[in-house]
Amino acid sequence: MSKPRPFRISVPETGLDKLAAQLSAAELPDAPLCAGSPEEWSHGTSLQKLKSLVDAWRDGSPMDKDGKVSGKGGGQGVKTWWRSIEDRLNRYPHFKVEIEEFDLHFIYVKSQHAGAIPLVFSHGWPGSFYEAWELLPYLVEKDEKTGMSFDVVVPSLPGYAWSNPGSLPHGWNATESARRIHKLMTQVLGYKKFFAHGGDWGTRITRLLANYPECKIYHTNFAPPTNMPWYTVPAVALHTRGYSDLFQRVLGRLYSPFEVLGMTRGLAYLATGSGYVALQSTKPATLGYALYNNPVGILAYLLEKFHAWTDPRSTAFGDKSEPSATDMSDETILVNTTIYALTNTIHTSLMLYFSDERSWYPPFDEYRPARSKPYGHSAFAYELARGPRPFISRLALNLVWYKAEDTGGHFAGW
Template sequence: MTIPANPATAFKVAVSDEALDRLARRLEDTHLPTEDIVPDAGWEYGTNLTKLRQLVDDWRRGDPEGGEGKPTSLKGNGVKDWWKHVEGRMNRHPHFLTTIEGVKVHFQLARSKDPNAIPLIFSHGWPGSFFEADLILDELTRTDRPGPSFHVVVPSLPGYGFSGPPPRKGWQLKDTARLFNSLMVDVLQSPAYMAQGGDWGYVVTRHLALYSGCKIYHTNFAPPNIPPYAKPLVTLEKAGWKGIVPKAMSYLFYDQFEIHGVQRGLEYLTTGSGYFEIQSTKPATVGYGLHDSPVAVLSYLLEKFQLWSDPRSPAFCKPTDKANNLSGITDENILINTTLYYLSSTIHTSFLPYYESTDSVLSLGKDHKLTAPSAHKPYGLSAFPYELAASPRSWLPRLNVNVCQYKRHDYGGHFAALDNPQALSADVREFAANHWPSS
């Protein structure tokens, strides 16, 4: 299927000088604490103050560490010049705006030169954005790799980036999936397509798989649907019996990769999910407070990137360790993602899926009537060691999915398209090569 040359209104990422000047002024006026909340707080109490101060200084100067291909002439010339360079990077693949069901939908489209390329829709999550796909676009559109090439479609979820906000109360991710299916089938004229996603993009992808146009689907996140025999152990672990779950899993012959994934899920529930409780109950309160402060947005998102990424990434690697330079979890990419939230004024609306769609995650694991249309479609999963909560391979059928490919990797975390773009791209290509319908 050939995607139309002009599928919607062309759009360029081009923030006004006025908005960038205001961002520069806000960064210049930053007033952060000079000492940790308690001595040697590190990351234990939340965002690390030393790291935050370093990133704010780099942001203000327009000289973030980890910048990819940034001309020397731009270094240190301020946030405005830096962002103009970032816009050039983003605009190497075209962007478009369209309206579906009255909702403004922004999407980026990276076309392959192969006329038989597979249409692939990538759905991002929180605290990510369409920029999550930046490091896989060029790889997936290549035609010199074994297997298929792709036309990659990367929309912004409603309430994120350059898409409009959800149009009403009660807008759920299943509604977003309906928009995205219409984007693929009606706007892009692709009656057959593949879907991929993680985090909230996992939920969108699972719902896209319910439509006939989505032929195969792949995720890098699969929230655990805990088997009945394990639930009492989890209850004991949360009540203070630390270590009982991993010990029991070792007796039941789960391997260390699977045990580590479940351990991270338990740690998330006990020490890492406070934001979830706020955003799923009173999203406006914290959203309005963050809206006008770029540094507040950075502090809020930075903790998530540190906690959910592989600690060997360039942004968070300890000085005594060697960073994985294949990772896109760099200071610059974290600042690009943060700047998108601030300049698009969407930090508050990005919280809405937590308020409206939390039940969607549970229903995808329990309501087999709901997921019946996708139960026999090929499904693939890429598993990374620093996922925030992971399912052992044997638990996946409880999600009512037809697991046709399961790939484990030694490096990577929750933001797989940034954290290990090469592995995710290779998995997607291999999965499509083996399971995309031939006719």
């Protein structure tokens, strides 16, 4: 195992030249796939939104969460814009370290306050280490109420961003990633105890980290309702047969509107939003190769997920006349997408679905060491699939803290 090496994000000029040329040459249809559709996003990614983002990407002028042109590249092209984003991303220390013959990229920001708690943040798909970016300044500073602060470690999951081996070994799964992240925290950084947080695939990796004795407390923002009680089955059957109003009334007697919203979104996800899972968990190479070296294709594919899994009032998709509910902006989408495009990791990012998709429903014994660990959960209103609070205890979790957020969605860090 090597020592951490300082790393600075600096994409070669040739890579940016290629991206600029691809965006300039990009062609999209003149009209939507289905003209006259009553709902713009009903067939997938909105052509209008995609075109506007491609234009902003090419020109270097996406809007940030405050409605201002992002970075310093406004109108000067994607190369100038990305260099300003690199300057921002390099504000915090980046490193690479070899662990079990794998080069892992991570951000490591230490608090200036005594007694800071080590915290590892694990992202998911189609996110990146950038999901933690806006949180870092809040976490490293001492909280006025609790007096706590954190040393924050944000790895790029293997196969993502600059944790990029070009290909992953056969059988690579979340357990392989969790083991390396555990070694990063304990053997590389030398922590004898740490806390962990994750969302999406980071939820699974965080639960696996909690199996290790050094992980004392863990928290997630995603807990899919994979073990529903029997008495909800009739109501769900009503919804799947088209009786959504009756579904709402039946479950409304048992659960709050917030909880019913989570279940309704989960059923909609299963019905019309989960097709990508079937493809990525069976033939990831087909999709990965089709999107490889295709930045506009990557954007078109990821954009639909960002729209479907985000608070509809967000800056990127909501009514601009109303205050933003979340910080999902055009800039957020394009920074994250550019990371995929410039690191050539869209195909490797899909591999967890092939090797690990069934692991969302494992025997409880797989998490046995974690079952007694204190667990906290933040439930965001527009999560892609979310059950009521009582469902969480059915997942063999020692829930000691829970908070419902009336804004936000799947990408909680943003």
